[in-house]
Amino acid sequence: MTTNQQRREAAKRKLQRQQERRNDRSKRRKKTAAITAVVVVVAVVAAVVLFSTLGGGSTPPAANSAAPPSTAANATPPPAAPVNIPTQIAPPLKRPTAFPASVNCTYKPDGQAARPAQAPPGANVSARGTAPVALATSAGQIDMTLDRDLAPCTVNSFVSLAKQGYFNNTSCHRLTTSPGLQVLQCGDPTGTGSGGPGYSFADETYPQLTYGRGYLAMANAGPNTNGSQFFMIYGDASALTPDYTVFGYITPASLPVLDKVAKAGDDGSLDPNPGGGKPNMAVTITKVTVS
Template sequence: MATNQQRREAAKRKLDRQQARRMDRSKRRKKVAAITAAVVVVVVVAAVITLSVLSSGSKNPPPANSAAPTSSSAAPPPPSAVNIPTQVAPPLKRPTAFPATVNCAYPADGQPAKPATPPPGANVSAQGTVPATVATSAGQIGLTLDRALAPCTVNSFVSLARQGYFDNTSCHRLTTSPGLQVLQCGDPTGTGSGGPGYKFNDETYPQLSYGRGYLAMANAGPNTNGSQFFMIYGDASALTPDYTVFGYIDPGGLQVLDKVARAGDDGSMDPSPGGGKPNMKVTITKVS
């Protein structure tokens, strides 16, 4: 028969075995939980990687700063939101008319961008008009050159046209902002700095204003006219009366200019002098 001491020791051994089993079960549960959590993490990571790989092959739009692919058969740029007024400006008349003939001076001015000879300057007519056609890659632009407005300017323009000075040259600058909507041409270098190797005086007057349909000379300051000219297709209210107007653009020519303007410019000349090269390239093939 077991003594009390023996019974106490047996009970203690039983309790120790029970505690050991509980500790073993607890360790196994923790180990299983840890393994399960690890498996879940692996599955989630694998799923994320799989989705990433799949989505990288989809045709998502490129980021805004990525380069667009180029192609010779690429579609033209979308139309610009430029607001072009449709009202054509009325014909101009000088407040004081020139005499029937004037004398013009065409002094030398740097190296010509393309070989050119200044026109004769004596007894230049200040009466009547000269029709002209500017054939371009964007379409044909008809002009009426007005000797009564600017005889020396018309004399120079006609001379350069007859010499082929404008042939195969590009219109290098387009502006579309309100107050200055023009296409500038007449520089064989396409940079805005080229001229015919001579210059001549302005034929402006203080009351001069500008509007849709006018043809005017570009310059680098007072009395520095050369070969560069601009065609006003829209608003030009920002211009001060410092640019010689010497003719007008016909309705068909304005439609060509509107088309070029709506294609926009590349902004390469912003903020000064403004605008940039036309997105729709304009090459003058012949002025006749």
């Protein structure tokens, strides 16, 4: 006859066997889940490799790949955003107070010259008359008239640098097309926007100065830091404060050359500050001639 003690031991053994079976089932489930996870990861990696190999992925082929270039790589770049260029040419400027017939200019040494250049003599510089200048460029000829009455020291420097060949075979390194600042900037032989002639001179501005289509002005890095860089205003320049010396004008017949460059747009490499970038239509000044 079975005793109470025997029944308790039998029940205990049965419970132990049930617990062991549950543990075994749990281990099998975990193992199966782990294997499934590995299989999924391997499948995903294989799919990604296949996707990229077929050209559907975002990663381009290696530079030394023997695969032919994609159609996108050979496609024509999208056209530049339309540039709204005012057609009205700004009227000639006149200083509120005229310079005397001649002035003395100071050209002080300032950094390393981007290209060998000598500062011009600064004594008894004429402040009367004009100097016709022709820029032969890869985009077309740009004729300008420098105005000594507006900025005698600036004109004196520009004419001197031009006669020294300083501007020959240099690129216009910056184009801006946004409303309020539509200019093409040139005059740095390094093409970086940081080069100058190794000297600087004072501004020839006045508080009432405004800017418009057809003006020629000096770029600077702050007050009285003029050097060789200049910009040609082909459109709206209303965003400019009166801190940039205007020293001449682009002839009306030459403005379409600048318009053509502007409509091709820039590469945006200088956005957001100072803005713009290299012209998409490269502009190289091959020679500057002073009449």
